[in-house]
Structures are given as C-alpha cells and as structure tokens.
Amino acid sequence: MAYAGDSVVYYEGVRAEDPLLSFGLHTSVNQLIVDVTEKQKESFRQRYEREAAQLRSKYQGLEPEFSDDDMNASLPEQDRKRGWQYPLTKTQQKKEFGCIPAEQQRFLWRLQDGHLDIVEDYLGNPKMxxxxxxNRYDAEGLTPLHHAAKLGRGDIVKALIAGNADPLLRDKVHGCTALDYAKSHGEAAEAVKAIQNFVV
Known part of the structure; x- marks a missing residue:
C-alpha cells in the first residue's frame, strides 16, 4: 500500500485517558494500529499557501511603510526562476508580527555579538x-534587553533603555528581569547600573 499523508497511531482497546506510549500497552490485548483511512490532511505546502493567502487578504490595501516594501524585487533572478518569493511585504510583516522578522533576527545577532555601532544604527535610523x-520576545522567551544584560553588555543595555526598551519585562521561562540577568553576570556592573538608574 502506498502511503502519502498523515496517519493516526493508536492502540486498539485502549481508553482515551490511558497513557499512550508506555511499554505496558505493548501486549496482545493492545495492538498498535496505524490508521491511514482517515481523511487526508493538508500538506505543509498547502497549509502554508492557505495561511499566506489569508494574511495577504487581511492586509490588502495597506499603504507601504517602507521604500523597499516588496522584498521580491531584491531576489536574484535565479531564485525567482526556482519559485522563491516573499509571501508578505515588509509592511504586512510589520502589521502581523510587530517587526520584520529577518531584521529583528539580524538586530539580535549584532546585539549579541556586541556591535554597539550597529545597535545604535537601528535605534537612530527611523527606517531601521x-x-x-x-520588547519582542524571541524563541528563548527573552527580549533584546534580556540578551544584552545576560551577556553583560552595559553599553548596549544603556542604548536599548534610551531607545525605550522596557527593563521591567520578565522573561517567559524563569520570570527574570534584565536586572536579574545583569546581576548574575560577573562583569556586568555597567549593565546593572544602567538598569538600576532607570528603575529607581
């Protein structure tokens, strides 16, 4: 039988409240069943196309906030021929995510590398x-200020606070503030002082 989609895996004879993947269920009474007769689910590509279309429709007609709003214009010809494209403009990304994710990640990487000049470029240039x-949380549950404080980058902590980063936000994993992170770093006296000056 050719299999071309998602399936449901369950143990025959097991109640819904029973733990599913325990060795105790591997008995002659509870046989492992793979059900491929369930209605085929959307593939990743189908779901992606559907969700991207919904977002484009949601933000249709927005006035561009960026001079280089359509990022597809920046794609090399060979990538366009391969079918690569950006599903959303920069303005649409900003509306949906509160930032342009690729720029947010670049900003965070430069911050973590200690590039104060690049952080100041982002903060001082209105377009950037x-x-x-x-104040956006990343996949680790930290804001840029948490990262700077955790790394003991006092100069960047000062720049972020001056740029209106909120030092009172707590991370999503441990409930720590940027000050907590700065205090835990042995050489972060400048970061601690910058945050305390704001909070007090």
Missing part, C-alpha cells in the same frame, strides 16, 4: 528602528 521591536 521601525523594522524591529525592542
């Missing part, structure tokens, strides 16, 4: 500034 969110 509106592409990032200083």
């Amino acid at each position: 500034r509106k592409s990032v969110d200083l």
Whole structure:
C-alpha cells in the first residue's frame, strides 16, 4: 500500500485517558494500529499557501511603510526562476508580527555579538528602528534587553533603555528581569547600573 499523508497511531482497546506510549500497552490485548483511512490532511505546502493567502487578504490595501516594501524585487533572478518569493511585504510583516522578522533576527545577532555601532544604527535610523521591536520576545522567551544584560553588555543595555526598551519585562521561562540577568553576570556592573538608574 502506498502511503502519502498523515496517519493516526493508536492502540486498539485502549481508553482515551490511558497513557499512550508506555511499554505496558505493548501486549496482545493492545495492538498498535496505524490508521491511514482517515481523511487526508493538508500538506505543509498547502497549509502554508492557505495561511499566506489569508494574511495577504487581511492586509490588502495597506499603504507601504517602507521604500523597499516588496522584498521580491531584491531576489536574484535565479531564485525567482526556482519559485522563491516573499509571501508578505515588509509592511504586512510589520502589521502581523510587530517587526520584520529577518531584521529583528539580524538586530539580535549584532546585539549579541556586541556591535554597539550597529545597535545604535537601528535605534537612530527611523527606517531601521521601525523594522524591529525592542520588547519582542524571541524563541528563548527573552527580549533584546534580556540578551544584552545576560551577556553583560552595559553599553548596549544603556542604548536599548534610551531607545525605550522596557527593563521591567520578565522573561517567559524563569520570570527574570534584565536586572536579574545583569546581576548574575560577573562583569556586568555597567549593565546593572544602567538598569538600576532607570528603575529607581
């Protein structure tokens, strides 16, 4: 039998409240069943296309906030021929995510590398500034200020606070503030002082 989609795996004879993947269920009474007769689910590509279309429709007609709003124009010809494209404009990304994700990630990487000059470029240039969110949580549950404090980068901590990063936000994993992170770093006296000056 050819299999071309998702399936449901369950143990025959097992109640819904029983733990599913325990060795105790591997008995002659409870046989492992793979059900491929369930209605085929959307593939990743189908779901992606559907969700991207919904977002484009949601933000249709927005006035562009960026001079280079359509990022497809920046794609090399060979990538376009391969079918690569950006599903959303920068303005649409900003509306949906509060930032332009690729710019947010670049900003965070430069911050973590200790590039104060690049952080200041983002904060001082209005076009770059509106592409990032200083209080956005990343996949680790940290804001840019948490990262700077954790790394003991006092100069960057000062710049972020001056740029309106919120030092009172707590991370999503441990409930720590940027000050907590700065205090835990052995050489972060400047970061601690910058945050304390704001909070007090």
